[in-house]
Amino acid sequence: MLVGHNIKFDLLWEMAQGNQELRAFYKRGGRVWCTQYAEYLIRAQHPDAHMAALNDLAPKYGGTTKIDEVKALWEAGVLTSQIPEDLLVDYLVGTPEEDRNGGDIRNTELVFLGQIQKAVAQGQLKMIQDRMDGLCATTEMEFNGLKIDVAEAGRRLKVLTADLAKQDEELNGFIPADCPFDFNWSSRVHASCLIFGGTVKYQKQAPYLDEATGELARKQETETHFLLLDGTTTDLAPDDNSKSLYATFVSGKRKGEYKTKQVKVLGEIKVKYQDFFYSFPRLTEPNEKWATKNTDGYDAPIYSTSGDIIVELALRNIPFVKALRSKQKLEKEIGTYYAKQDAKGEWSGMLTCVQKHDHMIHHKLNHTSTVTSRLSSSDPNGQNLPRGDKSEVKAQFVSRFTEAYCKVHGIPCETDNDGEMVEADYSQLEVVVQGVLTGDAQLCQDLRDRVDFHCKRVAAKFAATASHITYEYALDWCKNEDHADYKAGKKERTKCKIFSFQRAYGAGAATIAEETGMSLEETQALMQAEDELYPGVVAFNAAVESAVIKSAEPFSALGDDGKWKTYRRGYWQAPTGTLYTWRSYDAPEYARKRGKLDTFNPPEMKNYPVQGTGGEFVQCTGGRLWRHFVANDNYGGRAFLVNTVHDCNWADIHKSVRDQVCADMKRIMESIPEIYNERYGMNITVPFPVEVEYGPNMNKLHHWVAAA
């Protein structure tokens, strides 16, 4: 076993050096243990344990703190190879006084040994081991990286930029001609004032009154004047009539020359930045719930101009809102997923992460940054790329198996790019996980029957209200395009789909009614039907809540009002061993009156177990996938794992291994019941169906079907 703190860093270094021993080590069953990751899991993903430093952990496990000298050199940008060797040795294994049994390595060892004890005591060892293989998988994904079609990105960026210019031109026609400041449609203040009326405060350089004189302030300048005999001065040059009034030198080197004097005079009118106000008339009535915390120049509320509000305004025939919505979308897409230069010339956006020499992006997959044990991604975030129905960004993500690449690596090649991208997704992962965790008999049966949950809810909704319909009828109504009233059925299904997600995680009837457009009564009826249909879910949520309250310990924290108060922190442990923790928050006013000062947040308690366990399953099978790829030498260098997004894995493959890779990914990812029933003694009775897609880029994927 290789043990290290944030070991991904060291593994990536070794891989970049071309260390072949590492692969051999893995092949013979070698494992890793990251003390940073283990600490995070042992502490139930408590925010304090996110990306913890070894320096902070070591003293808690009987170790020492790092030698500051080395740390200081690193922070100053000195390369390790440039640091004196004896200093590095002291840093790594301790000083001679410590018998060379100290330093970073001893600290890591102490932390590791302590963590093993804790993990065993808390029933977390298997879970941590499985996640460590998942860590190897993401390390491999980061190392492999994502290939970007830079030419395609450039073409798309040009099109988007031209479109944006068009929207800007249209929008600029709606700025009042007398607007005295630089109107910015991206400014929430400007947009709100223009649409809903309001006063923009802007700064401009302008003259001002001098407090001492009451006159316009002016610069002071000095001028050279002629001195007159009466002691006054003048800027007029002497002429024949006036020269007798001017003073002259009567002796010395300058004898006969006119005397001069430096005098202070009022110069140009001074200006300074001052606040000015410009009011816009109201074009349309704002909804008071759109008010933000911000105010305009006269302290009136600024209203949100976010996407959904702009969409709502479009129904009111406001002439420019369509262009404004287009601009918002284009700026988001260009700025976040392509590239943009700000006023200072700084570049931002995803394309700034593309390596110039090989057009690869090596994104980060972070294991210790969420409270639910999910992964996060950054630099760039590979987990929030716009979907294909929204944007073409994903078309930039292509295969690395170009003709040139194949030539270098001795892989046969028939076209200019023989590669394909593969995405393997769990279907409805969180619903499946809810079945596993709650054990609800009906939910599990429905999952085994591969029921369409949204259609089932459509049926339940109508069963609970006036007209009764069967599940079979709902299925036909909502999904059969030939059904006489298919359009209405599809709409009903969409509403129920929104309902499902909101309901599952604790949204209130009011929120759901608002979101789905259903009436409050309709929503409540559906919620009740749901509880009756799946009583195990209700019981499970109650059990989590009672475990949290039972385990809760007090702690102090700053409240919303800036005062230190006592809150509670409680825990719940999943059957896999993963721990979850929640803190309480200030109770609402009515509860405080009855002496209840703090409460736990039910939506958080409902959400973490499902979201976290889903993430855990994906990481576990990610580890299995990685082991499989290692054992097969990445299919002879023809397939690479490259990304994971909460319920899916991506691979970059040569088409010659497509069927094999797709079949293997599907089989391994679907093996969750076998893994957890054997290794964890669980009793999972529901399938984890995986759909596999492949295609020339991540925006053009087709379903893969196993050969008969």
Added chain:
DNA sequence: TTTGAATGCGCC
């Protein structure tokens, strides 16, 4: 000029 809060939006 830098920093942090607020807002908004991309994904699951």
Added chain:
DNA sequence: AAAAGGCGCATTCAAA
């Protein structure tokens, strides 16, 4: 009588 959750990144704006 309250409550979908989890992220990362970009922009604006006010304060330091």
